[in-house]
Amino acid sequence: MxxxxxxxxxxxxxxxxxxxxxxxxxxxxxxxxxxGIDGCKDDPSGPEVTDPDEAPEVSVDRFSDSAGTLFRRSSNPTLPGPDEPINFDQGPFITQGYGPAGEIVEYYNFDVLSTQPAPIFVLFREGEDQPVDGQLNIINVLPGEEGYNDFWHVHKVTVPSGYTANTVTSMADIQQRGFEIEETDMLVNCPVVPEGSTANKRFTGEEEPGLIRGWYKEQVVYYFSFEEKALSPGGDGSVPTSPIYVTFNINPDEEGGGPPSGFMTEQDSDQTHNVAATIPTDDDYSPLWFVNIYDNADFDMVSDLTSAQNTDILAEGAAIVNCPIVSVMP
CATH class of the missing domain: 1.10.287 (Helix Hairpins)
Incomplete structure (x- = not known):
C-alpha cells in the first residue's frame, strides 16, 4: 500500500x-x-481467476525409471516417450483373465503402487454440499515424484461463499489462504497420464471414460477416473488390497522369467489364467491387487479362484499393482 x-x-x-x-x-x-485512484481496492495479492483453457499444461512421464516398475522405457524402448499419449486399450496395458467364479474379466495394468494414497483437494463453498462448479481438483505430486499414487485420499477444502472457481490452483495456495481442510473417508482411483491418452473401457456405463483436468502447482494436469467400486481408506489410512493369482511364460526363478516374459495365455488367444479374488460387485473388491505367482506348470488346471489357490505358489505378495476391472462376462 x-x-x-x-x-x-x-x-x-x-x-x-x-x-x-x-x-x-x-x-x-x-x-x-x-x-486507490481508480476506485478499486488495492490488493496486489488478491484473487485472480485462471482459465484452464489458457493455463500451461504439465508434462507427465509414467515410464521413467523413477515412475515405472513393470513398465520402464529403459528396458522397453517401444513404450511411449515422455508426455506422449498412451493407448491403454492395447497390450501390455490391458489383460483378460478370470474372476473368482470363473467369469471372464478384463482389467487395465497401471503398474506397481504403494498402499499409501496421496491427497487430492476438492473445493466446496461454505454451507454447500456440492463441489464448486467449474473448479478443477488440485493435486501436488506427479508420477515419478516422491509420494505419488494413482489412488488419492479426498480432502474437502471449504472456501468462502463468494469464491470464484479456479481462483485457487495449487496446494500451496490453499495453505497460504488458510482454508479449512478436512479428510474424508473417500478414496478415488485416478491415474495421472499425458494429455491425449485413452482408456475407453469402464465397468459401468455411468463412468466417464475420458480424461479429466485438474490443477498441479498452477498447471493443468490430466487423469482418468475409475469408479467401479466406492473405496475407503483402512484404519491406518492405507488403500485396501485384494489378491490376484498370476503365471508367466517363464517362471520368475528362471532366466528372463517373471513379468519380462509376459503372462502365459491359451494358444492363439489373449486369455490368461490369471485369477482375481474379487470383482467390483463384491464387498471386499479393490483394484489394488496383492500379486501371488503360481507355477506355470499348473496353468491348465486353473479356471477359478479355488483352482488357483490349489496351485504351487512360487511367490506371495510379489507386487502390489493398480488393475481396475473394466468388464465381467459369465
Whole structure:
C-alpha cells in the first residue's frame, strides 16, 4: 500500500492541497487511500481467476525409471516417450483373465503402487454440499515424484461463499489462504497420464471414460477416473488390497522369467489364467491387487479362484499393482 501512496496518491494530493478546504482534502485522502485512484481496492495479492483453457499444461512421464516398475522405457524402448499419449486399450496395458467364479474379466495394468494414497483437494463453498462448479481438483505430486499414487485420499477444502472457481490452483495456495481442510473417508482411483491418452473401457456405463483436468502447482494436469467400486481408506489410512493369482511364460526363478516374459495365455488367444479374488460387485473388491505367482506348470488346471489357490505358489505378495476391472462376462 505504501508504494501506491507514494506513486499515485501523494502527487494528486500535492496538487489539490491548496485548492481544497481542509475537510475535503481529508476526505479525498481517506478515499484514495482506501480505494486507490481508480476506485478499486488495492490488493496486489488478491484473487485472480485462471482459465484452464489458457493455463500451461504439465508434462507427465509414467515410464521413467523413477515412475515405472513393470513398465520402464529403459528396458522397453517401444513404450511411449515422455508426455506422449498412451493407448491403454492395447497390450501390455490391458489383460483378460478370470474372476473368482470363473467369469471372464478384463482389467487395465497401471503398474506397481504403494498402499499409501496421496491427497487430492476438492473445493466446496461454505454451507454447500456440492463441489464448486467449474473448479478443477488440485493435486501436488506427479508420477515419478516422491509420494505419488494413482489412488488419492479426498480432502474437502471449504472456501468462502463468494469464491470464484479456479481462483485457487495449487496446494500451496490453499495453505497460504488458510482454508479449512478436512479428510474424508473417500478414496478415488485416478491415474495421472499425458494429455491425449485413452482408456475407453469402464465397468459401468455411468463412468466417464475420458480424461479429466485438474490443477498441479498452477498447471493443468490430466487423469482418468475409475469408479467401479466406492473405496475407503483402512484404519491406518492405507488403500485396501485384494489378491490376484498370476503365471508367466517363464517362471520368475528362471532366466528372463517373471513379468519380462509376459503372462502365459491359451494358444492363439489373449486369455490368461490369471485369477482375481474379487470383482467390483463384491464387498471386499479393490483394484489394488496383492500379486501371488503360481507355477506355470499348473496353468491348465486353473479356471477359478479355488483352482488357483490349489496351485504351487512360487511367490506371495510379489507386487502390489493398480488393475481396475473394466468388464465381467459369465
Amino acid at each position: 505504501d508504494h501506491i501512496y507514494k506513486m499515485k496518491i501523494q502527487p494528486i494530493l500535492n496538487t489539490m492541497k491548496n485548492k481544497l478546504p481542509s475537510l475535503n482534502y481529508l476526505f479525498v485522502f481517506l478515499l484514495l487511500a482506501a480505494f
